[in-house]
Amino acid sequence: MGAEKLHTEKLSTEQANADHSALDRYTTPDLVSAFVDDQYLAVQAVQKAMSAITQAVDAAVPRIQAGGRLIYVGAGTSGRLGLLDSVELNPTFSWESSRAVACMAGGMKAVWCAVEGAEDDAAQGEIDLLNTNPNANDVVFLIAASGRTPYVLAGLDAAKQCGALTVAIVNNANSPIGNAADIAVVLETGAEMISGSTRLKAGTSQKIALNTLSSAIMVRLNKVYGNLMVDLRATNAKLVRRAESLTMQITGASEATARTTLQACNYHIKTAVVALLSHTSPAEASQRLEQTAGSIRDAIQLPSPVQR
Numbered sequence: 186m187g188a189e190k191l192h193t194e195k196l197s198t199e200q201a202n203a204d205h206s207a208l209d210r211y212t213t214p215d216l217v218s219a220f221v222d223d224q225y226l227a228v229q230a231v232q233k234a235m236s237a238i239t240q241a242v243d244a245a246v247p248r249i250q251a252g253g254r255l256i257y258v259g260a261g262t263s264g265r266l267g268l269l270d271s272v273e274l275n276p277t278f279s280w281e282s283s284r285a286v287a288c289m290a291g292g293m294k295a296v297w298c299a300v301e302g303a304e305d306d307a308a309q310g311e312i313d314l315l316n317t318n319p320n321a322n323d324v325v326f327l328i329a330a331s332g333r334t335p336y337v338l339a340g341l342d343a344a345k346q347c348g349a350l351t352v353a354i355v356n357n358a359n360s361p362i363g364n365a366a367d368i369a370v371v372l373e374t375g376a377e378m379i380s381g382s383t384r385l386k387a388g389t390s391q392k393i394a395l396n397t398l399s400s401a402i403m404v405r406l407n408k409v410y411g412n413l414m415v416d417l418r419a420t421n422a423k424l425v426r427r428a429e430s431l432t433m434q435i436t437g438a439s440e441a442t443a444r445t446t447l448q449a450c451n452y453h454i455k456t457a458v459v460a461l462l463s464h465t466s467p468a469e470a471s472q473r474l475e476q477t478a479g480s481i482r483d484a485i486q487l488p489s490p491v492q493r
Contacts, residue, residue: 200376224385224389226386230356234394237368237370237371238398238401241370246406248321253284253322254284254322256287256326258340259289260303264291264295265289266391266395267287267326268296270396277417288317289313290304305335310337311340314344326398351368354395356387372387406479407481428452429447431454432447456471456474459485473485
């Protein structure tokens, strides 16, 4: 127990923050200001890790293009942030839910209720990762503020044995998880305002890094046109209106024409855009997108009919 305590005390995220030793005596305005200002350090930590994030995106894209999945492994706050990133890819980019998988220490009940001891269950970490049937095309994000969570470390070992690309997202340098992963995104956020509460700026930095990683990968997979979200799923009234607005914005079509074309394309924005810009049928537009890996820019440059 003594050795474990000593190891924990060496972690920068577990240190007492000397700048705020009188936190409980702050006035409310000073308290709010301190918490908000401390978040800037999360942004700075991610900025310092941009080279590793870039490396991870470039390494991940070919694997995903070959049919791989994004797999997230974490415990506590880190696990919940991984799960959040995974579930938001489907409505935002029409990314298949089966290709964004989250392994959470303690299972899904740990999403809304802390499961004590789950993060220390290395055996379950291995089991949960292997239950996803990982392969060499998969990209596994190992998220842990400490960089040494047993559940996550075991998932990392299992992923490496299956040949998957492993990307650590940690908040301490020279950690077991960071050192063992293929790529380490180290977000050195330091001591928290409330000692050891890594749901604060450590969590913020992880959220920024995950947003950046998955969004950059989706851009490389032709899920946007310019900076427009053209692969969203129009699953409610708001998104139907957004699909119509995006189609009008890109093509210059009238509202009526955009709506009619989208209806013919099952409200798939990219198909409607290519059909309108290329003056082709929805079926022809769909074929063009398939031939160009979903790139609107490339699809509208193809001669008509599509050369096979």
